[in-house]
Amino acid sequence: MTMAPNRIDYYSVLGVLRDASQEEIKHAYYEAAQRLHPDKNQTAGETELFLEVQRAYEVLANPKRRAQYDATLPKEETPPSFIKYKVEYSRPNLVHLNEPQLIYVLLEISPREANEKLPAPPLNLCLVLDRSTSMQGPKMDIVKAAASQLVQILRPQDVFSVVAFSDRAEVIIPAAFQADRVKLQSRIQMMQNYGATEIYQGLEAGLREVRRNLDPKRVSHLILLTDGHTYGDEQACFQLADEAARQKIGISGLGIGDGWNDIFLDALTSRTGNNSAYISKPQDIKKLLMDKFNAITNTLAEDILLEFKMQEGIDLNYAFRMQPEGGPVALESSMHLGPILQDTPLIAIFEFLVQPSASEAARVKLLDGSLKATIAARPTPVPPLRVQFEQNVSDTPGDSPPPPSIIRALSHLTLYRMQERAREEAQAGHYENATRHLQNLAQHLLSQGEKDLARTALLEANNLERKQALSQNGGKEIKYGTRALVLSTVEASK
């Protein structure tokens, strides 16, 4: 069967649900108009899409015309979406309580048809490589070798570019279809090291290359490889990332060695629904870059956007993507949950806090919103999918135990969050608390058979006690080590 409805209705064009308010329609129109305005975009087909958006808005913004239009639509609430979702709750119901309570929700998003196979979309990929002096030596040699290897596996339909940066950026390979691989490789080999790390420079130049070929039929992605801290330009980088997210450009980060700022790189990449990875040994650069490349070529949906309104008396405390590419999800009213890969559904877990005021009702809505998918193989607008997390409230807690999937997920996520807390406490100067958290963490790691990670955690607890600081690499090893554990929970349960 075909997934797309025969006729794209105006609601899908704007990416809103059938019962959207006038306010939401207006907002969606402004957002789409900004993105698609003919002054800004030259991609084939976008001008037509822009006119379609105009037409849709003219009808839907006028309540009378909207009602007339609605009457012509088929009965079902929303046209079939490309994706479907499954929800599991940590508790069978909430309880009426005069104190706050927690509930966890596990969300799995997959293609609606289980065996749906879409052709792997062509890429529009830019490698942004740190060439600052600290990269000099084996690190840079391996980066060059890895980039050359990537050139080998590019497909004829892929657009590819390379930008090198330090305190200024240089386009090593301009974005284009790349036929002459030998030439590309020699350009990569000739890169020299100089200067300091200024990520903004590289990011800006890299995004410019990607934008040359913005095309909804391609997966647009930028991979940033760095070993250093960037200073003073963090906010500007975040703005670039937000703009990239609006244009459906993904940004992933690979950090090499001890010196880079993982918190910054996570914050940057999570804005586009992606993550950062830690490369402790230069030998691993190649493998991680290839893994990343393979993930991008296997993209089914680039970025699932969860748009929702906060409910009265409900706080969303925490959100974490467990797969693919585990990582924290930035808490915004429009959350970038991340990609769906071929054969790898998106799984995320949420922690909600229910205030006493909200638990007075008989049924509580934790979240009400919609899921929007960007699918390169289906450039026509995909209708949004309504998503609701709802739970009954009774006088007694339910009997049934929490689903094993949630226990498994949280048993490892708890470790990741302990690590997060330890680092936050250390940052705030609460060394005793931080030390205690790390010792507790070590104990749990040991009991789960993670001896190496447990040892690292204990060493860092020692470092904290004696030097009142974590070591650069220890902190990262624990963070990315515990994050990998979260990912492994999902894989193990398959």
Add this chain to the structure above:
Amino acid sequence: MIVCPNCKHTNMTGAMFCSECGAQLVGTDMFTTQNIATGQMHEAVKQSFPSSKPAAPVSLNTWVTLQLMDTGQMLPLSDRNEFTLGRISEGQPIMPDMDLSPYQAYASGVSRLHAVIKRMGDRVLLMDLGSANGTFVNGKRLNPNVEQTLNNGDIIALGKLKMQVLLKTS
């Protein structure tokens, strides 16, 4: 609220793992590997809602319970067939399965890895692990690394920490 049986931290209703020490607060039956160094892991989880059915303090497969002579507290052992007894000390990577530090273990002269209690068929055995202050059964000091069969009602002592052995009689 849920009070963590391990560290006494107060967690919100609905929490599944202690936000302070990471101990699992619900559904422990499914994960025996989580039973580490948690002196009172099996103590009833206190929940604030009155109508909740009280968590059984002793799980069905408890094979021995140690009752502290001083305070009368019960330490039921279950799920695993072997528990090392001792106390956790800060910064030391030695983790006994059963941490006795909440029960004045240090003051009583309990070593970090003091003794091991295990189940072999119908028998329950105790073995000293070369502790500094010795392991005693009914006042008689055990030779290190030699197993001693325990009987219901025996009084064992790790250093000066005395406990009565309550075997499951079925």
